[in-house]
Amino acid sequence: MSVSVFDGPNIEHLTTFATSLALGFLIGLERERNPAARAGVRTFALTSLFGTLAALLSAQAGSPWILAAALLAVATFIITAYLGEKTAEPGTTTQIALLVCFGLGAMLWYGEQTLAIMLAIVTTALLYYKSELEGISKGLSRRDLVSMLQFAVVTFIVLPILPNQNLGPFDALNPYQIWLMVVLISGVSLAGYVTLRLFGERNGGLLLGLLGGLVSSTATTLVYTKHARAEPKMRRLSISVILLANLVVLPRLAILAAILAPTVLPRLLQVLGAGLLLGLLLTFFHWRRQTQEKLPMPGMSNPTELRTALSFGLLYAGVLLASAWLSNAAGAIGLYAVALASGLVDVDPIALSSMRLLHLGQLAQEQVVIAITVALLANLAFKWSLVLTIGGRSLAWACLPAMAAVAVGCGGALFIF
Numbered sequence: 001m002s003v004s005v006f007d008g009p010n011i012e013h014l015t016t017f018a019t020s021l022a023l024g025f026l027i028g029l030e031r032e033r034n035p036a037a038r039a040g041v042r043t044f045a046l047t048s049l050f051g052t053l054a055a056l057l058s059a060q061a062g063s064p065w066i067l068a069a070a071l072l073a074v075a076t077f078i079i080t081a082y083l084g085e086k087t088a089e090p091g092t093t094t095q096i097a098l099l100v101c102f103g104l105g106a107m108l109w110y111g112e113q114t115l116a117i118m119l120a121i122v123t124t125a126l127l128y129y130k131s132e133l134e135g136i137s138k139g140l141s142r143r144d145l146v147s148m149l150q151f152a153v154v155t156f157i158v159l160p161i162l163p164n165q166n167l168g169p170f171d172a173l174n175p176y177q178i179w180l181m182v183v184l185i186s187g188v189s190l191a192g193y194v195t196l197r198l199f200g201e202r203n204g205g206l207l208l209g210l211l212g213g214l215v216s217s218t219a220t221t222l223v224y225t226k227h228a229r230a231e232p233k234m235r236r237l238s239i240s241v242i243l244l245a246n247l248v249v250l251p252r253l254a255i256l257a258a259i260l261a262p263t264v265l266p267r268l269l270q271v272l273g274a275g276l277l278l279g280l281l282l283t284f285f286h287w288r289r290q291t292q293e294k295l296p297m298p299g300m301s302n303p304t305e306l307r308t309a310l311s312f313g314l315l316y317a318g319v320l321l322a323s324a325w326l327s328n329a330a331g332a333i334g335l336y337a338v339a340l341a342s343g344l345v346d347v348d349p350i351a352l353s354s355m356r357l358l359h360l361g362q363l364a365q366e367q368v369v370i371a372i373t374v375a376l377l378a379n380l381a382f383k384w385s386l387v388l389t390i391g392g393r394s395l396a397w398a399c400l401p402a403m404a405a406v407a408v409g410c411g412g413a414l415f416i417f
Helices: 011-032 041-061 064-083 093-109 113-128 130-139 142-161 175-230 232-260 262-289 306-330 332-343 348-359 365-391 393-416
Strands: none
Touching: 011 041, 011 093, 011 113, 041 064, 041 093, 064 093, 093 113, 113 130, 142 175, 175 232, 175 306, 175 348, 175 365, 175 393, 232 262, 232 348, 232 365, 232 393, 262 348, 262 365, 262 393, 306 332, 306 348, 332 348, 332 365, 348 365, 365 393
């Protein structure tokens, strides 16, 4: 939008002021329904219009001080109005919302219509979902909040200062890329962990299985194997949670490939898709027969704790180095041996390391798909052995058809395609 010359009201200006009025009206509607708020529809609409008008005058005069003075005037009026009230403690939410509304009105004049509308919707949502947000905050423990702060440190402090260059043997170790994988996996797992803590118990086994797979399918399998053995009445639902958690690994790997190695995704999807389809069919058959019992929350640690992040980073770097060395010394056989060994613990390290080596030109797409499939099959076998060892033969045989279907689907698709 050109603002250097004011040539009188036109359609463009009228649209800007109309949008400003609509944004103030939207936020004001939410405040109007809140009996504690002392500003409603008219106040917010006028504040937004005043922000647009102040931005117009500031642009025409070529002086940003007009806009700053207008903002100061609004803040002064707000403070004066609330100091005049002698009742309960006024709070600050509505006052801050009014200042945001003024800023949104100013943004509209400077051509930031889309961003201003988005921010207005977000502001209204934050005001409307007060009780839900308070519930979420109360549902998090102190340890969870500390872990979230640790994730912020890992992402926004540690990651930017790491060197982004290839180091070590075969140029396989890039500190920035290694830590970026830690951030990626921790972020995905953190989202699942927090959602699991907040909503898992009240939404039953389906959500527990899905989110447990995002956090750690191995941990979910271990936890619910113990529950199924300790409480026979929970056996059917525990099996469903275990099977769902192991299915989530497949779309999770596909998402990682889409982000990190999109060229390998079409071939990898053939393998993962076949395993997911067969696994879903047998898991759905089992799910229909189980009753909706209340399951306890799995006792998992937060995946973004520094010790966990550092452990994964070291594991990933070790697998990356071993894969590069063995693929160079022993060819594909060496790579697949690493995939088999690391897959017993976790699929992510070999999946991420093979995608990294593909990016460096040290692996072909077929080798990446085979390595991920080998690790996935090894991981499935390891988790089934956990069920057999801890839960007993009966539980293991109940989980075997669906888990074997995933293995047969992935292995068969790899052989065929």
